[in-house]
Amino acid sequence: MSDETDQNPDRRSRCHRLRGALARTARISRWEVSRSAGTVDRKTVLVLAALALVVGLVGVSAAGEGVGLEDEIYVVAVDEDSRYHDVAVESEAFRPIPLDELVVESGDEANADVVVTRNGELARYGPHGAAAHDAFVEAIDAYNEERFRQEANETAAYPVHVELDYQERNFDGETEQGGRDGSSNGDSDGGTGTGPAENGTGDDSTADGTDGEGSGDGSGDAADGDTDGTDRNDGTSDDGDGRLQVPNIGGAGGAVDGTVGPPGSISPPFPFQSLLLAFLFVVPMNFVIQAYGSTIMDERVKRRGELLLVSPASRREIVAGKTLPYLLGLVAVAVGITVAVRGGLLSVAAAIPIALLFLAATFAGAMLARSYKELTFVTVTISVFLTTYTFIPAVFTDVNPIALISPLTLIVTDLQGESVSLGEYVFSTAPFYCSAAVCFLLGIGVYREEDMFAQKALPAKVLDAIASRLHGYRSVAVLTALFIPFVFAGQLLAVALLFAVPEQLAVPLVIVLAAAIEEVAKSVHVYAGFVRSRFEASLRVAAVLGVCSGAGFFVGEKLTHVVQFVGLPELTVGAAAFGPELSGDPLLAAAVFLAPLVLHVVTAVISAIGASRSRIDYALTVVLATLVHAIYNLGVIALVA
Amino acid sequence: MSRDRSSDESTPIERGPNPPEPAGDGDSRFSLPFGPRWAVARRELGSLRSEKTIVLALAIQLVIAAFSSFLVVGLVSLYDPSSVGDSDNRVAITGADEADIERLSQLASEQDGLKPTAAESRADAFAAFDEGQVAAVLEVTRDADGRLVVDATVPDGGLETTLLIVQLQELLETLEHEERLANADALEAPPLDVPDEVGASPYLEFTYTILVPLLLFLPVFISGSIVVDSLIEERSRGTLELLRVSPLSLVDVADAKLLTIAALAPVQAVAWLLLLAFNETVIAAPAALIVLVAALALAVTAAGAGVALVAPDRRQAQLAYSGGIVGALVLSTLLPEHPANTVAKFAIGSATATTWLSLATYCLVAVGGYLVVRRGIGRLAADSL
Incomplete structure (x- = not known):
């Protein structure tokens, strides 16, 4: 902040000032807490607690039985004497009607979706017949399984026993999957080395095979060893009831599940349970930001915040003080959840940046919103966007290293009992920390009288927020570098969303999107500077600003080489967004190193010149700069490939 | 809400629709029984329009629907x-x-x-x-x-x-x-013969049991949230007091806001059903679904209005509202038929007597709740706000 000029560099006075700032921040925090607590009386708290308890109890029981969303959505006509009648009765999705009540109308319409004819065949009617048919087939399967489970002769009921061994293979340049497998997946590594040799006897019994696996896990970590141990017991003692009932979600380990048992119980390595538990971390954030957004907005309604603004506390202290209770609350909740689901320190460490970004985005949103209604939609948008952004990549935790773009992946990994390297933690959380910092900075920029209490259009306020950070040419470069986390997050999001799309379509789309995101990030503050008259609208100034912005971006972009920690550029789509790895002889390397600098400067100057003229010129030049950028990226990829 | 603030100092009698209409028109307007309420309703819609929140709301619903579809399609193809x-x-x-x-x-x-x-x-x-x-x-x-x-x-x-x-x-x-x-x-009994599957779309069940209920319930929750915000905002800015000096009673104001915003939900539901129909998802009983959404919207907005007039500030109000919604969703699993299941049955066309009875119950609860809240507002002391 510029308003705190450093006139007296004396250490003692600095210490004194710091203490003063901390004291003011703490006081505002205390006010925030006491004001919130003061508005709720004890009776309300008791009623709410009782309600929460009832809801929790019902929720737990409902989670056990299923919500029953698909109860009786299909109708099946089946004779009461038919063997399939019991299937229809036991299956929740079907409502049986007697065969006599079946009315077949003209065509293939009937009052039932599926019909079990008297000779035991399935017939289907109506638009949902096919789906109902398949559902009924599944219901028969489930019915059979249920019967087998109650069968006395277990060997006859479960004549096949399967064991799944995961083994790592290294051939034709297929690198290890980052540090994750190498460092933490001790079990799979051990398996590779010892598996074939140990089992070399050729007709080892069940117990032998699982033994080898169990010991491998034990050396890896305790949690894995645990689940495997129980699995082994189930498998060998044939008591497998508990596991069979929930073949997909049983056990605490998630991915290690479903490696031993009858064919129906084995399942691919999908961390279903860990994913659900990780989602728990995000849920409370969605509620807390509502309250946080309200308290920030409250300051702006009826000029209430003016009193704090005229107090000796600086705006940074005010914002810090108002934010602290909510942040601490979220951290406490994260710690609580971690203890409850038996996660590690990593879970908390990964939850904090998510919480910070939730709060920061809400703060910026609350500073820009014009009314409570608008604020609600801003917070819901933030909730939806950030939840999506964190959750979708985490689904692919065990599948693809790009999942690490979300800190939630770290939590999933942690809950699976694996560890991550520091580089992976930085890669995953740094964009979140930086984005949160920028959101807070921009929000604090408009935390002042003329913006807080005025009703301006949203884009105008955004420009205000950005322009308030502009002081001279250097700040342009700094701001460009500060936008890099958003660029990074935006590009990662583009990659993540498009990686499911066929590659021929995804790569060009990603190239253009990535270029557009970068160009906007390099020019939006230049535009804000011209519109808010921070800079003289001349060609020379525009050129200088463009050079500053381009150079700032170049420096910042080099930081994205953190990406290489996890070998992300090995994905084809990843390379399109971040450029290929550096290699080759020094001269070429230097050229490759400096070429982006030239590119960024050129494109930034193009859009800066447009920005100095008018809004339409600005839009046109950004498009032009994007095209130049995309063509350059295409050229580089073609050159390297 | 800039208009409110800019006209804070002006005499309350001038408050009305914005932009103000010609005077001659105004008199006839106020002579109609619903005239003044209509003015409040129009202002409510106007503010939604000017803030483009309704656009944002629709976008959010689309994103949520796309998100859930993406997850399901992604997971299904992961295992296909x-x-x-x-x-x-x-x-x-x-x-x-x-x-x-x-x-x-x-x-x-x-x-x-x-x-x-x-x-x-x-x-x-x-x-x-x-x-x-x-x-x-x-x-x-x-x-x-x-x-x-x-x-x-x-x-x-x-x-x-x-x-x-x-x-x-x-x-x-x-x-x-x-x-x-x-x-x-x-074996005690031989297993049943399992017929071959016919390869139906794996998404049909998801569409009817998750997507349709989601798209129909989201507008309801959003409407409730808007009512909470709208009333709390009038209270915080002190404009509710001004409205009370107008020929309208507090009940009329709350009525107008509540009914206008509750009406938005079925309108959005119609839009979603049209979109689904466009995507060749056949909805068996659209009329029943619209009525269901209207009933739920009335009940939820009435509850929201009650919360907004009782809660001390927006934080408590929104937390109580969203907590209440989550609680209600959880508690509804105790019902003989979960509301989402009711929607699924109407949509897929296998509605039973229970389904129709549920619909009737929701309508009764909605009207009853609305009347109760209306009475409660009528009794609220002016100074308590």
Whole structure:
């Protein structure tokens, strides 16, 4: 902040000032807490607690039985004497009607979706017949399984026993999957080395095979060893009831599940349970930001915040003080959840940046919103966007290293009992920390009288927020570098969303999107500077600003080489967004190193010149700069490939 | 709400629709019984329009629907072997007994996507696996009880492994089924014949049981949230007091806001149903669904209005509202039929007597709740706000 000029560099006075700032921040925090607590009386708290308890109890029981969303959505006509009648009765999705009540109308319409004819065949009617048919087939399967489970002769009921061994293979340049497998997946590594040799006897019994696996896990970590141990017991003692009932979600380990048992119980390595538990971390954030957004907005309604603004506390202290209770609350909740689901320190460490970004985005949103209604939609948008952004990549935790773009992946990994390297933690959380910092900075920029209490259009306020950070040419470069986390997050999001799309379509789309995101990030503050008259609208100034912005971006972009920690550029789509790895002889390397600098400067100057003229010129030049950028990226990829 | 603030100082009698209409028109307007309320309603809609929140609301609903669809489509295709094209996974089969190997090879060659190769020996099979010539090694043995024990070795991690395991599971389940039929004498009852699946869309159930209820409930929750915000905002800015000096009673103001915003929900529901129809999802009873949404919207907005007039500030109000919604959703699992299930049954066309009874109950609850809240507002003391 510029308003705190450093006139007296004396250490003692600095210490004194710091203490003063901390004291003011703490006081505002205390006010925030006491004001919130003061508005709720004890009776309300008791009623709410009782309600929460009832809801929790019902929720737990409902989670056990299923919500029953698909109860009786299909109708099946089946004779009461038919063997399939019991299937229809036991299956929740079907409502049986007697065969006599079946009315077949003209065509293939009937009052039932599926019909079990008297000779035991399935017939289907109506638009949902096919789906109902398949559902009924599944219901028969489930019915059979249920019967087998109650069968006395277990060997006859479960004549096949399967064991799944995961083994790592290294051939034709297929690198290890980052540090994750190498460092933490001790079990799979051990398996590779010892598996074939140990089992070399050729007709080892069940117990032998699982033994080898169990010991491998034990050396890896305790949690894995645990689940495997129980699995082994189930498998060998044939008591497998508990596991069979929930073949997909049983056990605490998630991915290690479903490696031993009858064919129906084995399942691919999908961390279903860990994913659900990780989602728990995000849920409370969605509620807390509502309250946080309200308290920030409250300051702006009826000029209430003016009193704090005229107090000796600086705006940074005010914002810090108002934010602290909510942040601490979220951290406490994260710690609580971690203890409850038996996660590690990593879970908390990964939850904090998510919480910070939730709060920061809400703060910026609350500073820009014009009314409570608008604020609600801003917070819901933030909730939806950030939840999506964190959750979708985490689904692919065990599948693809790009999942690490979300800190939630770290939590999933942690809950699976694996560890991550520091580089992976930085890669995953740094964009979140930086984005949160920028959101807070921009929000604090408009935390002042003329913006807080005025009703301006949203884009105008955004420009205000950005322009308030502009002081001279250097700040342009700094701001460009500060936008890099958003660029990074935006590009990662583009990659993540498009990686499911066929590659021929995804790569060009990603190239253009990535270029557009970068160009906007390099020019939006230049535009804000011209519109808010921070800079003289001349060609020379525009050129200088463009050079500053381009150079700032170049420096910042080099930081994205953190990406290489996890070998992300090995994905084809990843390379399109971040450029290929550096290699080759020094001269070429230097050229490759400096070429982006030239590119960024050129494109930034193009859009800066447009920005100095008018809004339409600005839009046109950004498009032009994007095209130049995309063509350059295409050229580089073609050159390297 | 800039208009409110800018006209704070002006005399209250001038408050009315914005922009103000010609005076002659104004008199006739106020002579109608619903005239003044209509003015409040119009202002409410106007503020939604000017802030473009309704656009944002629609976008959010679309994103949520797209998000859930993305998850389901992604997960289904993750487990769908046909999604990786027609390249066969080569599987080396080895074991102690030639007959067992032969049987498993036979089954594997009959299954799509798997291609069995005979391995000379166990060591050969694992060598081929390590070199990447085969995707998996299956080792068949028999234990003391005569059960088949299949030791499957697959590569660690990756999308291919997921698909491979799904394929292997299918193969082994076929094997299990054959073995069970062979064991039929030892079983208490032979298993039921399982007909072949016809390959219906795996998304149909998701569409009717998740997507449609989601799209119909979201507008309801959003409407409730808007009512909470709208009333709290009037209270915080002190404009509710000004409105009370107008010819309208507090009940009228709350009425107008509540009914206008509640009406938005069924309108959005109609839009979503049209969108679904456009995507060739047949909705069996659209009228019943619209009525259901209208009833729920009335109930939820009435509750929201009650919360907004009782809660001390927006934080408590919004937390109480959203907590209440979550609680209500959880508690509704105790009902004979979950509301989402009611929607699914109406949409797919297998509504039962319970379904219709639920609809009637929701309508009654909604009207009852609305009347109760209306009475409560009428009794609220002016100074308490």
